[in-house]
Amino acid sequence: MSIQNAHGQVFKPTKNRLRAAGSRDCIRSGVNRKWVVAIASVLVAGAGLGFAAQSERRELPRPSAVMPALAGEFVVELQRAVHPSEYEWLSRALGARVIDRVRDNMVVVVDGRELALERLRENRWVKMAEPNFTYKALALPNDPELKQLWGLRNTGAADSSGQAGLAGLDISAERAWDIETGSDRVVVAVIDTGVDFNHPDLKPQAWVNLAEKNGRTGVDDDGNGYIDDVHGFNFANNKGDATDDNGHGSHCAGTIGAKGNDGRGLVGVAWNVKMMAVKFLDKNGSGSLANAIKSIDYARINGAHIMSNSWGGGGRSELLLKAIQDANDAGILFVAAAGNDGLDNDVIPSYPANYEVPSVVSVAALDNRGQVAGFSNVGVKTVHVAAPGVNIVSTVPGGKYDSYSGTSMATPHVSGIAALMLSRDPNLKFSDIKSRLISSSRPLFMLKSKVMSGGIADAYYALTGLTPPADPNDPSKLPNSKPLKISTDHPYAAKAKLEQTVVVNGAKKVAIKFGKFETEAAYDTVSFYDAKGTFVGAMSGKQPDGMTSPLIEGDRVTIRFVADETVQAYGFDIEAVLYE
Numbered sequence: 001m002s003i004q005n006a007h008g009q010v011f012k013p014t015k016n017r018l019r020a021a022g023s024r025d026c027i028r029s030g031v032n033r034k035w036v037v038a039i040a041s042v043l044v045a046g047a048g049l050g051f052a053a054q055s056e057r058r059e060l061p062r063p064s065a066v067m068p069a070l071a072g073e074f075v076v077e078l079q080r081a082v083h084p085s086e087y088e089w090l091s092r093a094l095g096a097r098v099i100d101r102v103r104d105n106m107v108v109v110v111d112g113r114e115l116a117l118e119r120l121r122e123n124r125w126v127k128m129a130e131p132n133f134t135y136k137a138l139a140l141p142n143d144p145e146l147k148q149l150w151g152l153r154n155t156g157a158a159d160s161s162g163q164a165g166l167a168g169l170d171i172s173a174e175r176a177w178d179i180e181t182g183s184d185r186v187v188v189a190v191i192d193t194g195v196d197f198n199h200p201d202l203k204p205q206a207w208v209n210l211a212e213k214n215g216r217t218g219v220d221d222d223g224n225g226y227i228d229d230v231h232g233f234n235f236a237n238n239k240g241d242a243t244d245d246n247g248h249g250s251h252c253a254g255t256i257g258a259k260g261n262d263g264r265g266l267v268g269v270a271w272n273v274k275m276m277a278v279k280f281l282d283k284n285g286s287g288s289l290a291n292a293i294k295s296i297d298y299a300r301i302n303g304a305h306i307m308s309n310s311w312g313g314g315g316r317s318e319l320l321l322k323a324i325q326d327a328n329d330a331g332i333l334f335v336a337a338a339g340n341d342g343l344d345n346d347v348i349p350s351y352p353a354n355y356e357v358p359s360v361v362s363v364a365a366l367d368n369r370g371q372v373a374g375f376s377n378v379g380v381k382t383v384h385v386a387a388p389g390v391n392i393v394s395t396v397p398g399g400k401y402d403s404y405s406g407t408s409m410a411t412p413h414v415s416g417i418a419a420l421m422l423s424r425d426p427n428l429k430f431s432d433i434k435s436r437l438i439s440s441s442r443p444l445f446m447l448k449s450k451v452m453s454g455g456i457a458d459a460y461y462a463l464t465g466l467t468p469p470a471d472p473n474d475p476s477k478l479p480n481s482k483p484l485k486i487s488t489d490h491p492y493a494a495k496a497k498l499e500q501t502v503v504v505n506g507a508k509k510v511a512i513k514f515g516k517f518e519t520e521a522a523y524d525t526v527s528f529y530d531a532k533g534t535f536v537g538a539m540s541g542k543q544p545d546g547m548t549s550p551l552i553e554g555d556r557v558t559i560r561f562v563a564d565e566t567v568q569a570y571g572f573d574i575e576a577v578l579y580e
């Protein structure tokens with residue numbers, strides 16, 4: 001069985017299972033590792049990476065079991081609004097105990113019996129019922145040593161994994177700041193694990209609910225239904241204090257809007273912005289459907305312009321979709337992480353990034369050479385933009401800084417750019433922001449078949465509306481070509497290995513052009529190294545005929561193909577070396 005998408009990439013079921021683990025667990029991407037994703041208990045597909053997968057150094061996360069939920073809990077939409085004083089009666093009518101309110105017409109119930117969901121759905125008081133899905137923060141911890149904000153300014157220096165950057169491969173933050181550094185009028189809701197507003201870089205950026213700040217403790221001073229919600233609300237622990245007990249939310253907040261130009265710490269994409277801490281992910285980075293809905297509703301009702309959502313992993317929820325649709329109807333941009341499963345969202349949807357709501361902007365993660373991170377989900381139809389998301393340094397609680405990777409880290413870069421755009425022009429509609437984020441992305445050859453924008457999100461071009469330049473590193477633009485015949489066996493053998501160095505005397509740049517190319521996606525990989533032995537990029541999966549390697553600086557390239565023991569495909573035929 002295989003599944004093929006519109007770009008000719010083939011997705012095959014894989015053989016060995018790995019069980020999903022906690023959000024912070026990850027596996028090293030050994031070539032023999034396989035993973036599977038189960039949807040509604042049917043085994044659907046395996047790794048769907050095509051071009052530019054991952055080097056040996058990258059980490060591939062374990063995939064989420066697609067529909068994790070709190071055992072015995074359900075979110076129930078009722079036929080009409082119900083006051084809390086009616087919950088006792090309602091519990092009897094539903095045959096399930098009401099334990100929480102989500103909306104006026106939505107509650108959480110506990111029912112541990114078999115077929116509880118079916119029973120609820122058949123109840124005359126119920127419009128819709130779903131498991132209380134759980135979501136998780138989409139980040140992987142990594143080496144905290146390096147204090148370089150390559151996403152904002154890429155000098156070409158190595159990141160914390162030792163991978164040399166591509167100078168200028170960033171969101172053009174410095175050029176953007178000449179035009180706009182942000183405005184206190186713009187409110188970004190960080191829907192996450194909370195935000196540590198005691199961090200010196202974040203303290204001045206807190207959204208403040210003045211009535212609560214100046215009000216009395218334990219009283220809902222502004223009458224919005226939430227007590228002591230001074231800087232947001234904590235739905236994970238049901239209290240006003242939304243301080244971060246995990247680190248993930250503060251890290252995201254720092255990328256969006258750590259205070260700039262204050263002579264200390266680091267800066268966010270927007271130097272001036274107000275961030276609302278809406279916490280529904282707990283100290284372990286996980287949270288429920290019910291609390292996700294409450295968070296989106298809270299941010300909508302209390303004046304957020306942009307919602308930054310670096311979480312996912314739950315199943316498709318019609319109830320969550322409604323909350324996002326309501327935020328859409330209120331004109332609020334919903335920026336969402338594409339997911340960390342290394343899959344194609346066009347084939348296997350990832351939520352909330354894949355909800356078909358106009359305000360949703362789905363974000364993939366790039367490394368410091370402009371390649372899609374091995375863990376990042378892609379999808380030319382469903383993932384709108386790409387942004388820096390590998391070895392990103394930002395703020396964490398306790399006044400500290402740390403380096404994380406994930407589509408979680410790419411998302412706040414885009415939320416920050418949107419905040420700059422809205423600061424510049426408060427009349428922009430979310431649809432304008434979204435379409436401009438896509439059209440103003442700087443084209444990168446490697447992203448053409450990966451994300452809708454075909455490039456890296458760019459703050460400068462987003463603000464100016466100018467047309468971004470073509471990719472200067474597009475290998476297909478190299479002027480010269482020499483025939484070169486290197487092929488694998490067809491199909492290649494189990495554990496096949498092939499290594500060859502190609503030299504073009506006097507060349508400044510080279511690239512390898514393939515005829516046919518088809519290997520097992522993500523596992524049987526061709527990697528490219530420059531003269532110094534630095535990893536430059538990788539290819540795997542099924543590629544269109546005539547596909548080229550990334551551009552390699554210098555007169556030589558080492559091509560290294562390694563296959564694992566399972567799934568032998570056609571292999572490849574090299575046709576030519578391109579050079580300048």
Ligand code: CA
Pocket residue numbers: 212219220221222223224225226227228229
């Ligand atoms: Ca209040």
